[in-house]
C-alpha cells in the first residue's frame with residue numbers, strides 16, 4: 001500500500017523498536033513450554049533436587065514476566081503509532097474534503113465523504129494497530145512453535161500439523177461469512193441512524209402533523225431489521241469460537257493419546273506431551289490470528305483506497321496561470337462574460353449569462369425556483385468552475401486568483417446557512433477574531449441587535465444545535481450580520497431575508513445602503529420589493545437571462561418581471 005507508506009514512514013523507527021520488543025516477548029512465551037518439559041523430563045527425573053527445580057521455575061517466571069513486559073510495552077507502542085499515524089491521515093483527509101471543488105463533492109457525495117472520515121479511517125487505524133501486535137507475534141508463534149515441536153518430537157508434530165488445515169479452513173470460512181454478516185449489520189445500523197436523524201430533525205413537524213405513530217412504525221421496522229441482522233450474525237458467529245475450541249481440543253486429545261502410547265513405548269517423555277499441548281494451543285491460536293489478519297486486510301485495503309481517492313484527488317480549483325487567462329482592462333468591477341455551466345450528469349443549468357457590475361453598485365437576481373440563482377452565486381464565488389465564458393473581478397479571471405484572496409473579497413449569507421451551537425458573538429465573528437464593536441455594528445445593521453439584547457446574556461447567549469432557540473427571521477439576521485461583519489468588498493445575500501417581515505426587510509436594506517455603500521452588492525430574492533431598488537436586476541428563467549436593467553426598465557420591457565411584480569404587490573410596494 002504505497003499510499004499509506006508515506007504516513008507510516010515517519011514512524012518506521014518506533015515501529016521497528018516495537019517489533020523488536022514484540023519479538024523478544026514472543027520468543028520468551030515460546031520458551032516457556034520447552035522449559036516446562038525440561039523440568040518435568042530431565043530435572044525431576046535425574047535427581048529431583050529442589051534447588052534446581054526452584055532455579056528453573058524462577059527462569060520460567062522470568063520469561064513469563066519478560067513476555068508480559070515486552071508485550072505490554074510493544075502493544076502500547078503499536079497503539080501510539082496507529083493513533084498518531086491515523087491522526088495524520090484524518091487531518092489530510094479532512095483538509096482535502098474541505099478543499100474539494102463543488103464538482104468533486106457532488107461526485108463523491110456527502111454521506112460517502114462522512115464515512116471515509118469516520119469508518120474508513122477507523123478501519124485503517126485498527127489494521128495498523130493489529131498488524132504491529134500480531135504481524136510479528138503470530139508468525140513467530142506459528143513457525144517457531146512448529147520448529148520447536150519438530151525438534152522435540154517430529155512424529156507427534158506431524159500428527160499435530162494434520163489438524164491445523166481443518167482449523168485454517170474453518171477460520172477462513174467463518175471469517176468470510178462474518179464479514180458478510182457484519183456488513184449487513186452495519187447497513188442496518190446506518191439505516192437506523194438515518195431514520196433517527198431524520199425524525200429528530202423533523203420532530204416538530206412530525207408532531208404538528210400527527211405523524212408520531214407512523215414514524216414510530218417506521219422506526220420499529222428499521223429497528224427490527226437491525227435486530228434480525230444481529231441475531232443472524234450472533235447465531236453464526238456465536239458457534240464459531242466453540243467449533244474452533246472443539247477442533248483444538250480434538251487436536252490436543254490426539255496428541256495426548258498418541259503421546260501416551262509413545263511414552264509407554266519409551267519413544268518420548270511425559271514432559272514433552274505437556275509441552276506439546278501448550279504449543280498446539282499457541283500454534284492454532286496464531287494460525288487463527290494470521291487468517292483473520294488476511295480477512296482484515298481486505299477490509300483495510302478497501303478503506304485505504306477510499307481514503308486515497310479523496311486525499312489524492314486532483315486539486316480541482318487551484319489558481320490557473322494568468323498567461324492562460326490574462327487580465328483585461330474593463331470598466332466593470334464584477335463581470336460575467338458569456339458564462340455557461342452544467343452540473344455533472346445534468347443539462348445546462350446556466351446558459352450564456354453576461355453582465356457587468358460597476359464597483360459600489362447593486363445587482364438583484366430574481367427568478368422562479370430552480371432557475372439557477374444559487375448556481376450563479378456558486379460560480380461567482382468559484383465553488384464551481386464555469387464550463388465556458390469567464391467570471392472576472394477587477395479584470396482578473398477568478399480562476400487566476402488564489403482561493404484565500406478570492407474568498408476574502410466576499411461576505412455571503414445564504415438562506416439555510418448553518419449556525420454553530422456557540423454564542424451569538426462567535427456565530428457572527430465566525431473564527432475571524434473580529435473586535436466586539438464590529439460584531440455589534442454588523443448586528444445593528446442586520447437589525448439583530450434589538451432581539452440579541454433582549455436575551456439576558458446578550459451576545460454571549462448560546463445557541464442550541466441548529467439554532468432551534470431562535471426564530472427563522474432571527475437566524476437569518478444573525479447570518480446577515482456574519483456576512484456584514486468583515487466589511488466585504490462584495491456582499492452577497494442569497495435569499496437570506498425571506499423570513500423577514502417587509503418592514504424589517506426594508507430597514508435592513510436601508511441600513512446596508514447607508515453603512516456598506518462601499519460594497520458591491522448582489523441580492524438574490526423571491527420578492528420584488530427586496531431587489532426593486534437595485535441598480536440592475538437580472539431576471540432568470542431556466543438558466544437564461546430574460547431581462548436585465550433597473551426596475552422601471554424591466555417593468556416596461558420584461559413581461560415575466562412585470563407579472564411577478566404585479567402578482568406580489570399589484571405593482572406597488574410597501575417599504
Ligand SMILES: Nc1ncnc2c1ncn2[C@@H]1O[C@H](COP(=O)(O)OP(=O)(O)OP(=O)(O)O)[C@@H](O)[C@H]1O
Nearest residue numbers: 106343344346349368369370371372373374375376
Ligand atoms: N449540486 C447539484 N447537482 C446537480 N444539480 C443541481 C445541484 N444544485 C442545483 N442543481 C440543479 O440546478 C438547478 C438550479 O438550481 P439552483 O439552486 O441554482 O436554483 P435556484 O434558482 O437558486 O432555486 P431556489 O430559488 O429554489 O433556491 C436546479 O434544477 C437544481 O435541481
